[in-house]
Amino acid sequence: MTWTLFGDWNSGATILEILLNEAGADVAFRPVSIARDQQLSPSFAAINPMQRLPALVAPDGTLVTESLAGMLVLAEHFPDARLLPPAATPARATALRWMAFLAGELYGAVGRFDYPERYTTDPAGAPAVRESAVAETRRLWALLDRHLGAGPYALGETFSALDAQILVMSRWSNGPAVWVDAHCPRIVEVVRATAARPSAAAIWTRNYAPIRPARTDEADAVASLVEAAYAPWVAVVGQRPGPMDDDYAARIARGEAHVVAEPSGALAGLVVIEEKGGAFWLDNVATAPAYAGKGLGRRLIRFAEAEARRRGHGAIRLYTHQRMERNIALYQGLGYAEIGRGVEHGFARVFMEKRLAG
Ligand SMILES: N[C@@H](CCC(=O)N[C@@H](CS)C(=O)NCC(=O)O)C(=O)O
CATH class of the missing domain: 3.40.630.30 (Gcn5-related N-acetyltransferase (GNAT))
Known part of the structure; x- marks a missing residue:
């Protein structure tokens, strides 16, 4: 009953790693180094044709790409872990809303920050693409910060998959983590509460804890x-x-x-x-x-x-x-x-x- 997770140690796979830990699942982690562009290799393209991380393989061999799909699949497979609020409740709707927001809008801006040359046909335009991506990530985090209710978690007293996504994604994009910490108190509160959970403490430490x-x-x-x-x-x-x-x-x-x-x-x-x-x-x-x-x-x-x-x-x-x-x-x-x-x-x-x- 082993789940196989292809990812870099600090990547979208890290969100799924936290959720698999929450569920107590048996996981085989397959490192794919983004620094060495291993996600672009033909052998990884055979696993995920989009050549992006994460890629999750269920125990029955089903491949799941796209971080949001991975989060939803794990929530369905492990109902006892309560990774999402009960179906058809306002809390569930709110969780899905912000999970889609981060996976769609924020992930897109992070991609433009990390690989600006992919988003312009003019090489000289890459710095401007990156600059606008930084502004966009800040706008998105500030918006989410303003709209979250009382904590400590994103949905209140109870942990959900959205918290794992906020923990990981708010640490990315070089500059913005510093910016988020200075400008988004609710995001910082979610990060602190989630980092202390047994499912995330070691992940937090290796990737994000201060040196x-x-x-x-x-x-x-x-x-x-x-x-x-x-x-x-x-x-x-x-x-x-x-x-x-x-x-x-x-x-x-x-x-x-x-x-x-x-x-x-x-x-x-x-x-x-x-x-x-x-x-x-x-x-x-x-x-x-x-x-x-x-x-x-x-x-x-x-x-x-x-x-x-x-x-x-x-x-x-x-x-x-x-x-x-x-x-x-x-x-x-x-x-x-x-x-x-x-x-x-x-x-x-x-x-x-x-x-x-x-
Ligand atoms: N829509 C995808 C985006 C995945 C994505 O952009 N992943 C990053 C790592 S966190 C990646 O693989 N970057 C390397 C690249 O784009 O070449 C998802 O939600 O999983």
Whole structure:
């Protein structure tokens, strides 16, 4: 009775992932990387001819594309999960109204923001398409915000599929998440209530929870996170990798350790950044085992790259152990190139660099 969900870790599939969690369904997640345009590949076109995410396959093999259809199908398949208010009630009508609004109007504006060149025959017009898409997303969120009744959820006291859609879609489009948080108090209230649900807490954490400087009282928690994250590498490397014995109290005191925490406060991820010898270093990325391979590490790497740019560096460097071949391949996939090898502090290291576009 397994549902198969094709999606990126932060995409329309995330809405369905929350609903499948609410229903306690058995799910096989099939990652499709939008950053690598895997949704445009012939193999994915054979699954969804629209070449978009999400694509959901029911246990009987039925394919469901279009996020709204996926939400409705799951609500029908799992009546006990009460993903929608009872049929033929005002609350149901309101839920359907705003779900269609977000899936139709908002999704369209997000598509124009993400791929403006698809919506103009004049390449020079793409920036204007994107600009108008930003204005449209803001108009739509403000409109929804004004029309939602009392909370904490979109429909009041009770969670519905609409809340999962608001949680995920309000975080997209780069700028607008910041804008929504500043201008749409009801949307923020829905996001906060939904993020705290067991079905969404881990999803919230890996995709959207803020990356913030670690606090001084978190040094032990940071060390434990690193211990768990690097434990599988000890046998591969033949010794404890360097980050396992770093001084995290000192890193925190210097403002070099940044973390992502679950709504409960438990740490999910760490990135250590450092300016050394005129260069900007991504010293260490670690995720709690439950978050491995689900996009949190990449988000932490993107944060480090943005921080390097913000501080005026044209490149970012990192090192990894020569035996950590999987990591070397991962960094190459993210645009890092090898700049040297050598033994440093007793570790056989590979040094890599990525040039950062302005
Ligand atoms: N109408 C579709 C829109 C799906 C959509 O645009 N998905 C985005 C990801 S969240 C996508 O696949 N973008 C990649 C692309 O358009 O190439 C739905 O509601 O599912």
